[in-house]
Amino acid sequence: MRNFLSTPPNIDFLKIKKFGYITSGTLVLISLILIFIKGFNLGLDFTGGTSIQVKFEEKINVGNIRKATSYVGFKDVQIQEVGKEGKEYEIRIPIKYGSSTVIYKKVKKALDEFFKGKYKIRRVEYIGSVVGEELRKASIYSIVAVMIAILLYVGYRFEPVFAIAAVIPLFHDAILTLGMFSLTGYELNLSVIAAILTVLGYSLNDTIIIFDRIRENIKIRGKKNLLQLVNQSINENLARTIITSGTTLFSVLALYLFGGESLKGFSFALLVGIIFGTYSSIYVAGALVVDIEKYIYKKKVQS
Template sequence: MRHFLSTPPNIDFLKIKKIGYITSATFVILSLLLIFIKGFNLGLDFTGGTSIQVKFKQQITAGEIRKALKTVNITDIQIQSVGKEGNEYEIRVPIKVGSSTVVYKKVKKAFDEFFKNKYEIRKVEYIGSVVGEELRKASIYSIIAVMIAILLYVGYRFEPVFAIAAVIPLFHDAIITLGFFSLFGIELNLSVIAAILTVLGYSLNDTIIIFDRMRENLKLRGKKNLILLANQSINENLARTLITSGTTLFSVLALYLFGGESLKGFSLALLIGIIFGTYSSIYVAVPLVIDLEKYIRNKTLKEVKAN
């Protein structure tokens, strides 16, 4: 292992770049289909509604809570366990059921009847539909703004080809992450959007480091054999990529497994994003630089011949 970390290997990553393109295109297309056909399980942050956190004096099941709330005509709800003791839950009621005051009174009436004084309402939050719509728009705008800022930054620091090759994988990572959330019906809320933005920064950082090494090697060897140069650059950064991605992945996995229900969506978005972000840095960003450079070179040669 020490030898591997001290001496760069000689793995031909780009030998399967076409397979990488096909794999990425498949994931992106499937994710887009899921997003447009199935949609998302939007949280109260985006839809509006009432969130009530209740702690019971004894262990209780979500089914018992649903049964109690059914008596006051509250049926279209989401119930999430909070913590690991099995006696605390967050009840999410959509805005169509009524205002926060109406929902609170109905919940209290049902619980007083079923659970007497063996419960405690710990927190009540309400988000209006207008606020939810604004938050949804703000989330979309923030992701677009990040993409544009990255495009300008990388274009300034590198060549335009590198900027395009750096931004396309970010769309790739974001779309695939959202596709998983749509597929499994996991709640999409502001913390998930924050995780996706974090993943974009993480993925870009990994890509920029490889691009930096490519730029250094370009100065030494020129553009005669870009595939050989790109492979060399990836191999020279492989130890760093494995260590950084590996340690981050284990940390996020621990967060997902032991962080509780409130952090599930956030940590899952990070988990998916780190895996596909690391993959896209090698099999999307770098091949795009090679193919774009090849396209520009061929186009220039045709123009020279035509003149």
């Protein structure tokens, strides 16, 4: 293990770059089909609904609150702890279950039945569908803005070839992550969008480090054998990639398994995004540098 960390291996990653393109293209196509045909399980942030904040007299298990809401017919509610005492929770119920007044009456009935009045409703808030529509647009704009900013930053720091090769994998990662949400039916809300943006930054960081090594090697050896040079650069950063991605993956996996229902979507987005992001940094970004250099700029590259 120590030898592996100190001495870079000699793995020919780009030998299967065509297979990588086919695999990524197929997964992206399947994800887009799922997104447009099946769609998403949109959360309260995007669809609208009612938020009820309740404080109990003693510590309450979130599972008992879920049983209470299920008792009055609310199956897919979002329950989130407020504070650290385990006594206060926010219950978020989608707009499909009716008006704020109807939902409030049913929730109060359920709480009375299960908790015998040992609680206090602190706040009832209605989120309209217009606000949800605005949040959906804002989420799309934020992802697009991040992509444009990254394109400009990488183009300025490196050169246009690297900028294009960095941004395409980010679209790849974002689409595949969204496709997994469509497939699994996990709720898509603002916390998930935040997780996707986090993943894009994480993936870009790994890609930039590889690009930095490619640029250093180009200064030493030139671009005559770019395919071999990119392979060498990926191998030189492989130990770092395995250590950082591995430790992050285990941390996020623990969050997914033990973080509770309210963190499922957020941690799932991070989990899937880290896997796809690490894959795209190695098999997509590096391969694109070689092929964009070859086909757009018409330079002779040994393949």
